[in-house]
Amino acid sequence: MSSLLRTQPSFRPMRDDDIDVVIAMEHVVYPFPWTRGNFHDSLQSGYSCWVCQHNQFIVGYAVLMLAAGEAHLLNVTIGLEWQGRGWGRAFMQYLIEVARDYHAETMYLEVRPSNTVARRLYHKLGFEYVAMRKAYYPARQGREDAVIMLLDMKKHA
Ligand SMILES: CC(C)(COP(=O)(O)OP(=O)(O)OC[C@H]1O[C@@H](n2cnc3c(N)ncnc32)[C@H](O)[C@@H]1OP(=O)(O)O)[C@@H](O)C(=O)NCCC(=O)NCCS
Structure with missing residues (x-):
């Protein structure tokens, strides 16, 4: 657990009745939110x-x-007022364990090149750059590329 995080996080499956809260957070965090x-x-x-x-x-x-x-x-998101306190790192570690329980050989994700906080976090967790996906994300001016990052689960057993 991150040294920042003083409380043990808990994780549970999302339910339909969580969507109101989730969508409200999504709209605060992203300029182009999921619906x-x-x-x-x-x-x-x-x-x-x-x-x-x-x-x-x-x-x-x-x-x-x-x-x-x-x-x-x-999608992985920490609510705006909770960011920078270790929740994201703890959540990512949990999600990697979920992938491991599924016996996934790889875990991959896309991230905006401009999202340096997320990219650094993924890199620290063992994700490596794979490729760039051109014009993947909507952006204020045109579209933004996506960096594809991959975690080789065998290397990080
Ligand atoms: C990216 C995100 C999931 C990270 O979660 P978080 O709870 O904010 O991150 P943490 O507090 O766990 O910090 C993770 C690392 O990033 C660093 N970090 C966090 N916020 C930072 C900031 N604003 N500036 C610089 N570094 C920062 C921390 O120091 C930590 O590094 P460490 O592990 O070496 O100590 C979260 O910020 C978020 O939801 N952002 C908006 C949505 C998003 O970008 N999602 C990912 C899309 S691919």
């Missing part, structure tokens, strides 16, 4: 959807797609 439908469909599709809690409060959430021996992290 309610994106979260609803993720739950309906059986994706591995999680919330990170502090006491009774949801401080973050994540959506992980587990298929064909791979884990693909589609």
Whole structure:
């Protein structure tokens, strides 16, 4: 656990009735947020959807797609007022364990090149640069590329 984090985080599967809170956080954090439908469909599709809690409060959430021996992290978010306190690192470590329990050989994700906090965190957790996906994200002016990062689960057993 991060030295910053003084409270043991708890994680539980996301439920339909969490979506109101999740979508409110999503709109605060991202200029181009996921829609309610994106979260609803993720739950309906059986994706591995999680919330990170502090006491009774949801401080973050994540959506992980587990298929064909791979884990693909589609969304990981810590609420704005909770960021920078160690929750994101703890949540990522938990999600890596979820992927490991699924026996995923790799875990990959996309991140904006401009998102230096997230990129550094992923790098510290063992994710490596794989490639750039051109014009992947909507941006204020045109589109922004995505950096694809991959964690080789065998290397980080
Ligand atoms: C990226 C995100 C998940 C990280 O979670 P977090 O709780 O803020 O991060 P943590 O407090 O666990 O810190 C992780 C590392 O980043 C560093 N960090 C966190 N915020 C930082 C900041 N504003 N500036 C510089 N470094 C920062 C921490 O020092 C820590 O490094 P360490 O592990 O060496 O101590 C979270 O900030 C977030 O949800 N951001 C907005 C949404 C987003 O970008 N999601 C990822 C999309 S790919």
